[in-house]
Amino acid sequence: MRPVEPPDSTAKTILIVDDVPANLEVVGRHLENHGYRAVVAQGGIEGIERARLVQPSLILLDVLMPAVDGFETCRRLKANPDTRDIPVIFMTALTDTADKLTGFEVGAVDYVTKPLNGAEVLARIGTHLQLATLRQQLELQNTQLRQEIAARKEVQATLLRSNTELEQLAYVASHDMQEPLRMVASYLQLVAQRYQGKLDPEADEFIAFAVDGAKRMQALINDLLAYSRVGTKARPFAPTDCATLVDLAVADLRIAIEESGARVTRGPLPMVMADGMQMNHLFQNLIANAIKFHGKEPPQVRIEAEATDTGWCFSVRDNGIGIAPEYFERIFVLFQRLHGRREYPGTGIGLALCKKIVERHAGRIWVESTPSAGSVFKFTIPRRGDGTP
Numbered sequence: 315m316r317p318v319e320p321p322d323s324t325a326k327t328i329l330i331v332d333d334v335p336a337n338l339e340v341v342g343r344h345l346e347n348h349g350y351r352a353v354v355a356q357g358g359i360e361g362i363e364r365a366r367l368v369q370p371s372l373i374l375l376d377v378l379m380p381a382v383d384g385f386e387t388c389r390r391l392k393a394n395p396d397t398r399d400i401p402v403i404f405m406t407a408l409t410d411t412a413d414k415l416t417g418f419e420v421g422a423v424d425y426v427t428k429p430l431n432g433a434e435v436l437a438r439i440g441t442h443l444q445l446a447t448l449r450q451q452l453e454l455q456n457t458q459l460r461q462e463i464a465a466r467k468e469v470q471a472t473l474l475r476s477n478t479e480l481e482q483l484a485y486v487a488s489h490d491m492q493e494p495l496r497m498v499a500s501y502l503q504l505v506a507q508r509y510q511g512k513l514d515p516e517a518d519e520f521i522a523f524a525v526d527g528a529k530r531m532q533a534l535i536n537d538l539l540a541y542s543r544v545g546t547k548a549r550p551f552a553p554t555d556c557a558t559l560v561d562l563a564v565a566d567l568r569i570a571i572e573e574s575g576a577r578v579t580r581g582p583l584p585m586v587m588a589d590g591m592q593m594n595h596l597f598q599n600l601i602a603n604a605i606k607f608h609g610k611e612p613p614q615v616r617i618e619a620e621a622t623d624t625g626w627c628f629s630v631r632d633n634g635i636g637i638a639p640e641y642f643e644r645i646f647v648l649f650q651r652l653h654g655r656r657e658y659p660g661t662g663i664g665l666a667l668c669k670k671i672v673e674r675h676a677g678r679i680w681v682e683s684t685p686s687a688g689s690v691f692k693f694t695i696p697r698r699g700d701g702t703p
């Protein structure tokens with residue numbers, strides 16, 4: 315006698331729907347012998363009800379049944395959200411292709427022909443259960459992905475909001491600090507002029523420190539203000555002549571150029587669609603850095619532009635101290651400087667400002683450099699579909 319096996323709790327349930335009890339019996343036993351749990355229903359109406367209650371993994375459905383036939387049963391199963399996703403395999407004695415096609419039309423995944431071949435039935439059930447599992451996994455992954463995307467979008471929106479708020483805060487704070495600071499600086503300068511040499515030498519030194527501190531804070535606030543203005547005081551893009559902008563920037567840097575003995579030259583530069591004021595800041599910062607970070611030789615600075623497939627690539631080349639590759643990214647971050655204030659003065663805002671301006675114009679900025687041999691700062695400005703060259 316065969317020992318009684320405990321029921322397998324992981325066994326998949328197959329619902330068999332047929333109007334002939336003998337068929338139900340044979341197919342049911344065959345499936346149970348191969349590790350499935352078989353549930354039977356006699357006729358379409360009972361089949362639909364059982365499917366809803368039992369939620370089988372798959373339904374074997376006879377086509378030819380009185381009252382509600384297999385096609386109609388399948389239609390109703392597919393119309394109900396509770397049973398819609400259960401795969402249905404038709405059992406058909408029909409050899410007519412049209413009927414097989416009708417089976418697929420009403421939502422079946424496959425059919426087996428009567429008289430049934432036991433091995434074939436098992437093979438088809440196995441395949442479709444596997445497919446159904448894969449589909450469920452895919453759907454689950456899809457849902458998870460969708461949830462992840464939604465969560466990311468929310469984080470992005472929050473970041474954007476707090477970024478805008480921070481920008482406005484930085485703008486208001488630096489703007490409102492300008493006035494009192496101007497007062498501190500000018501009165502300190504007045505004290506310095508009036509009492510220079512009249513107090514003791516230590517007092518002269520203290521006043522000089524205070525004046526220097528106030529000046530540095532002014533520079534910092536001005537740069538911060540310029541930085542926050544890229545977002546808050548942006549102007550619409552308009553045709554902008556880069557040659558004129560570079561000439562203007564060079565004129566503004568006249569004192570630094572004369573003091574350092576720099577030679578600043580440029581090639582032909584294009585018209586671009588841009589915020590002219592911001593482009594002026596961009597050139598001015600890059601040229602000022604090219605002059606400031608010079609080596610033993612007087613600075614040689616060259617500004618050029620080259621057409622690319624998508625727009626223009628500008629370059630500002632110098633023969634200065636250069637930058638080690640490990641700092642190529644870091645120098646574009648706010649307040650990141652590679653030198654002490656005494657070596658080279660500065661606030662560490664210039665390149666962060668340049669990056670922000672270039673990105674507002676949908677471009678990219680980077681540096682190519684060899685320490686002691688000079689640097690080339692490059693940035694792109696994409697062409698816009700407005701006929702601008």
Ligand code: ADP
Pocket residue numbers: 603604605607632634635636637645650651652653659660661662663664665666689
């Ligand atoms: P700042 O000039 O106020 O220090 P920037 O943001 O303009 O700040 O530059 C960041 C750092 O990048 C500088 O401190 C300097 O170390 C480096 N750097 C920028 N431009 C050049 C250049 N042309 N040559 C060498 N180093 C440079």
